[in-house]
Amino acid sequence: MENRLIVSSSPHIRSNETTSKIMRDVVIALLPATLAGVYFFRMGAVKVILAAVIAAVLTEAFIQKICNKPVTINDYSAVVTGLLLAFNIPASAPWWLPVIGSIFAIAIVKQVFGGLGHNFMNPALAARAMLLASWPVQMTAWVKPGADAVSTATPLAILGGEATESLPSLADLIIGNVGGCIGETSAILLILGGIYLVYRGVIAPKIPVVYIVTVAVLTFIFGGFDAQFMVYQIFAGGLMLGAIYMATDYASSPVTPKGQMIFALGCGVLTSVIRIYGGYPEGVSYSILLMNVAAPLIDKYTSPRVFGEVK
Amino acid sequence: MNLLSFRGGVHPPHYKEATEKIKVEKAKEPTRVAIPLQQHIGAPCEALVKVGDKVKVGQKIGEAKAFVSAPIHSSISGQVKQITKMLTPTGEAQCIVIESDGLNEVHESIISKGDINTLSGKEILEIIKESGIVGMGGAAFPTHVKLSPPPDKKIDTIILNGAECEPYLTADHRLMLENPQSIIYGLKAMMKATNVSKAYIGIEDNKPDAIESMKNAAKDETSIEVVGLRTKYPQGAEKQLIYACTQREIPSGGLPMDAGVIVNNVGTASAVADAIQTGMPLIQRIATITGKGIKEPKNLLIKIGTPFKEIVEQCGGYNGTVGKLIMGGPMMGLAQHTDEIPAIKGTSGILVFSPEEARLPEPTSCIKCGKCVDICPAFLQPLYISAYSLKDMHDTAEKYRALDCIECGSCSFICPSKRPLLQSIRVAKREIVAKKKKSK
Known part of the structure; x- marks a missing residue:
């Protein structure tokens, strides 16, 4: 043989799944909700989404460049972070708000800890929490869907008694024709994207289902066995977005089967507690962030039984 | 059909279309063979012949001195030219080089050894040992050792592995279609040798014709059950196969006999049948020569010691530039750096990429997707074992039970970040075992 052969240890074939394919699937899954956000909140949504995504991608490229690391913006992970952050911001926000958020998410939460896969928290959620603490007014300036940007309250705030408007109809709530962050309002389209992700094998239904069911059961019991209250709790706010797209973030959730159950259950309990007893009408982001921090510990104590192991 | 299986596993493409319908063809007689004195784990053989000696087909030329070893036999008739260190698929080893006289004269010791009904279990075991029969699946572990468990291990089941879960390979598939009776005969011999009354033949359901063929061959045998297995890799891994057939788990660190089971390949059973019926020891085997790099993929009956190069030439030669040459399948096979090596008893295939x-794919960061955890058939967490191995933290890797890894490669296969998971877990395993040996 004239040429040199490649010698490596087995296996010699790899699946054609790649990180960028997975991230691209997440972007595709988020597209319907993105379009709905643009439809409901018009140019305000376009501005926030573009600012967040562009800032996220540029920050990633810039940091990798100055660190002399290979630039990996074509793996779509920064796009996902930017998009998810934009989903968590009201359409009325000034353009610099998502920009600061994206820079924080990528530079501080993701790259400082080692980049893709090493973030211990969901970058988009951590950025949202930072923005909410720093610019509470701009981050809660909800507007009604439509071109004229009339200010309004979110259904959860109305439910919690912080606002006196009348509750929107359930149909409007599920379609997303209500006040709220850009991407979290349309429960039905978020679920559609989630089904796509499950079909593509990107996420398992376990975390979202356990999370949502936990919230449903707890809000039903502690909301005084009020079915309407429970249904609004499930479809309002960021629960669908959080449960399907944030709690399932690979890097910041456990990998063990049992660990994922505990993680999702914990998210559900915390969300319900914050919503019902806490000072905030919404508790999804904080509960996921808290469980993110606990994920390594959960993984450590939930190692699966090894084949043939007698415990 | 009710399909049996295990938990975990992956679905690599089968790539079997090229050869699954092609009948086994007898390879051209080699003019020169190099037969390694060591072809598998265990002690090497001692040469029984000297340079210049005349040998005949089937003549024993290497004697196994240790228990975990198997004798070797000449696959051709001719003259011993050299006994020297040469490259073999499993590394450098002492080889007996024989030049053919073209006569293929069979040694006088090659006569039928009788019938399983008249032979005793002990006699059958002795025939298996003397015939140099080893596991034909690839690892080539001496069969008589497997069939001689210590007296405190009660064996009640034999499983024949016809899963052939490795992509590309079709040697077992063809054997099950073309010679099912010899597999059944060999299995019955092994059952008698171990005094076992229950046997399974496990076959993946992507070979319905093989399941049919074996069922037909075993239709009068009440103690032999042919079972369909779900097509999933590594369905043919010993522990997974045992679980699929019997729902028994081999205890961690244990052997199949700890679960009362012995597993053999269908090819091994056929070799046992040959050794009893014709007296011919293990001097040839079926191998699948395939892959994009082969012009005419084939299933060939090759003589042990034939150079890879000659075997490939009989398949039309290489198709363009060769990237990789693998002995065995793509999931667990051994990559070779040259084709000037002899085929050995464990050469189930020659795969050319x-x-x-x-x-080789460029690995990117682990994104902790957990796919490796989902599919690991040993229920391990490959991402963590690999990470600790890469950081030289082999003690922690051991705590994550690296030694329970069966090295099937499913984790590396599935990883979207193309991380060298199994490759690094292997390093940890070697380090852990080396440390254990040291501290003893």
């Missing part, structure tokens, strides 16, 4: 197929 084009340069594009051989290109």
Whole structure:
């Protein structure tokens, strides 16, 4: 043989799944909700989404460049972070708000800890929490869907008694024709994207289902066995977005089967507690962030039984 | 059909279309063979012949001195030219080089050894040992050792592995279609040798014709059950196969006999049948020569010691530039750096990749997707074992039970970040075992 052969240890074939394919699937899954956000909140949504995504991608490229690391913006992970952050911001926000958020998410939460896969928290959620603490007014300036940007309250705030408007109809709530962050309002389209992700094998239904069911059961019991209250709790706010797209973030959730159950259950309990007893009408982001921090510990104590192991 | 299986596993493409319908063809007689004195784990053989000696087909030329070893036999008739260190598929080993006289004269010791009904279990075991029969699946562990468990291990089941879960390979498939009776005969001999009354033959359901063929061959045998297995890799891994057939788990660190089971390949059973019926020891085997880099993929009956190069030439030669040459399948086979090596008892296939197929993927960061955890058939967490191994933290890797890894490669296969998971877990395993040996 004239040429040199490649010698490596087995296996010699790899699946054609790649990180960028997975991230691209997440972007595709988020597209319907993105379009709905643009439809409901018009140019305000376009501005926030573009600012967040562009800032996220540029920050990633810039940091990798100055660190002399290979630039990996074509793996779509920064796009996902930017998009998810934009989903968590009201359409009325000034353009610099998502920009600061994206820079924080990528530079501080993701790259400082080692980049893709090493973030211990969901970058988009951590950025949202930072923005909410720093610019509470701009981050809660909800507007009604439509071109004229009339200010309004979110259904959860109305439910919690912080606002006196009348509750929107359930149909409007599920379609997303209500006040709220850009991407979290349309429960039905978020679920559609989630089904796509499950079909593509990107996420398992376990975390979202356990999370949502936990919230449903707890809000039903502690909301005084009020079915309407429970249904609004499930479809309002960021629960669908959080449960399907944030709690399932690979890097910041456990990998063990049992660990994922505990993680999702914990998210559900915390969300319900914050919503019902806490000072905030919404508790999804904080509960996921808290469980993110606990994920390594959960993984450590939930190692699966090894084949043939007698415990 | 009710399909049996295990938990975990992956679905690599089968790639079997090229050869699954092609009848086994007898390879051209080699003019020269190099038969390694060591072809598997255990002690090497001692040569029984000297340079210049005349040998005949089937003549024993290497004697196994240790228990975990198997004798070797000449696959051709001719003259011993050299006894020297040479490259073999499993590394450098002492080889007996024989030049053919073209006569293929069979040694006088090669006569039928009788019938399983008249032979005693002990006699059958002795025939298996003397015939140099080893596991034909690839690892080539001496069969008589497997069939001689210590007296405190009660064996009640034999499983024949016809899963052939490795992509590309079709040697077992063809054997099950073309010679099912010899597999059944060999299995019955092994059952008698171990005094076992229950046997399974497990076959993946992507070979319905093989399941049919074996069921037909075993229709009068009440103690032999042919079972369909779900097509999933590594369905043919010993522990997974035992679980699929019997729902028994081999205890961690244990052997199949700890679960009362012995597993053998269908090819091994057929070799046992040959050894009893014709007296011919293990001097040839079926191998699948395939892959994009082979012009005419084939299933060939090759003589042990034939150079890879000659075997490939009989399959039309290489198809363009060769990227990778693998002995065995793509999931667990051994990559070779030259084709000037002899076929050995464990050569279940020769797989040739084009340069594009051989290109190693660039690993990117682990995204903790957990796919490796989902699919690991040993229920391990490959991402963590690999991470600790890469950081030289082998003690922690051991705590994550690296030694329970069966090295099937499913984790590396599935990883979207193309991380060298199994490759690094192997390093940890070697380090852990080396440390254990040291502290003893």
